[in-house]
Amino acid sequence: MDELGFNKIAAAVLATALGVMFLRELPHQLMHSNAPEVPVYSVGPIEVASSEDVVDLPFPQPEWVAAMDAEQGAKVFKKCQSCHKVEEGATNGTGPALWGVVGNPTGTHPGFSYSTAMTSTGYNWTFEELDAFLKKPAAHLKGTKMAFIGLKKAEDRAAVIEYLRINDSTPEARPVAVVMETAEPVVEAPAETMEDVIEDVTPAPEGH
Ligand code: HEC
Structure with missing residues (x-):
């Protein structure tokens, strides 16, 4: 490989790495400082959470x-x-x-x-x-x-x-907090393709 080709590849790798770093930071940047202090979970690597998603957490927390x-x-x-x-x-x-x-x-x-x-x-x-x-x-x-x-x-x-x-003769029961059991921290390695994702969630046909 000539030197120019190598430099091009190196530049491409660097650009990709910077892009990934930027995208990982992005959801944090988009969050308003007055949003409630609750962890925001996303299911994919670069899902952008809007501030609406944050206030829409199920009640009561x-x-x-x-x-x-x-x-x-x-x-x-x-x-x-x-x-x-x-x-x-x-x-x-x-x-x-x-x-x-x-x-x-x-x-x-x-x-x-x-x-x-x-x-x-x-x-x-x-x-x-x-x-x-x-x-x-x-x-x-x-x-x-x-x-x-x-x-x-x-x-x-x-x-x-x-x-x-x-302050009631027959007080209501206290509410039970809603805990989101499916919430997982940001997944590090994304599925390769959409097909992989679909395969993951499709149950295997019976008898296999
Ligand atoms: C300036 C007077 C005022 C203050 C201060 C006030 N309220 Fe009210 N509240 C009212 C009025 C008037 C109504 C009736 C509203 C209507 O008919 O639309 C009401 C209605 C309510 C209702 C509905 C009651 C029902 O029978 O349906 C609740 C609950 C309530 N207030 C709670 C509170 C609480 C708790 C606070 C303090 C954090 C508070 N209010 C402060 C005047 C006030």
């Missing part, structure tokens, strides 16, 4: 369940107290009384004049709905009368929801 602390929730509830009471038999204020609200259909506390938005959701106050609502009430339920900016921190929401949960 283990960190959320771990943050369900009623004592902490009582502190967070101070932000709600100008409008809400939570004790058994408490009266409505600017907002409805919240005794036993977890698991109930939305907008059904007796004697409170709710917005139509709140009475016509068609859903119950599950942990997930409460979390989404309390994060940004006006965005989650357009037309709500609850004039509250929201609780930005997931751990504050988990804590205050736990506080609401226990």
Whole structure:
């Protein structure tokens, strides 16, 4: 091989190596700094995760369940107290009384004049709905009368929801964290071809 040919090959090898290094870094670069700090798994070597994928993790994550602390929730509830009471038999204020609200259909506390938005959701106050609502009430339920900016921190929401949960004559069971069992760290060696991948997932025909 002449020297020029060798140099060309060396250059090609170097370019490929740089390309691989770049592509491996790429998913990290694309992640926004305000994305939640959770590991992102991809099934292929260069699958690019969007920030949407990150927030779409199934609810509730283990960190959320771990943050369900009623004592902490009582502190967070101070932000709600100008409008809400939570004790058994408490009266409505600017907002409805919240005794036993977890698991109930939305907008059904007796004697409170709710917005139509709140009475016509068609859903119950599950942990997930409460979390989404309390994060940004006006965005989650357009037309709500609850004039509250929201609780930005997931751990504050988990804590205050736990506080609401226990303020009930028959508290709902605590939610179980969703753990993604299939999640694997980034696979190092990619399958050679698409055929290899298909062969891997196709069960062998019976009798072989
Ligand atoms: C400025 C007053 C105000 C503050 C502060 C406030 N809320 Fe509300 N909240 C309301 C009003 C008003 C409604 C009824 C909304 C509607 O009808 O659309 C409501 C509704 C709710 C509901 C639905 C109740 C039901 O019966 O369906 C929940 C749950 C709730 N608030 C929780 C909270 C929590 C938890 C906090 C504190 C983190 C909080 N709110 C802070 C005024 C407030």
